[in-house]
Amino acid sequence: MKHSAMAGLFITAALLASPVFAADKDLCAANIQQISDFVDSAPSLPENSLDNVKAALEKSKAAQAAGNDKDCVEITSGMITKMQIRNPTRN
Template identity: 85%
Template sequence: MKHSAIAGLFIAAAMLASPVFAADKDLCAGNIQQINDFVDSAPSLPEGTMDTVKAALTKAKASQAAGNDKDCVEVTSGIITKMQIRNPTRN
């Protein structure tokens, strides 16, 4: 009886953890797309600022390719926050 209860807990934990990883993957891809859209329709920004955005985008894509979605989300979320501060009318 104890073994089946413990096994059940491990199975439940594994099932609950799976959506979190999928959410990071989706958020990473969505954030990258949002940054790509921003770069493509770039408002007049200083060259240094645009270089920073492009460097972060490159780093995020490398993290995504390496399967490190958590780092990708951290990088892209930081850049999106900065983009919103510089241009608050865009979402």
């Protein structure tokens, strides 16, 4: 499972480095889905940490709705990295 997490990080990094803006839209949606799945699975995190994840999810959805895919990707990628650091056994 850790291998798939590492692969996901490399793919994310490759897409972030890509100049193709359409990739930002797809990555934004994929990252939002990954964070939503994480929240729905309700890992045993302190309530404050889970609230931070939910806040980032709402902020990224607002950026996506505004058409600001670059901000959405920045928010979601940062949160996914934090999720993986705090709970490495999930991926």
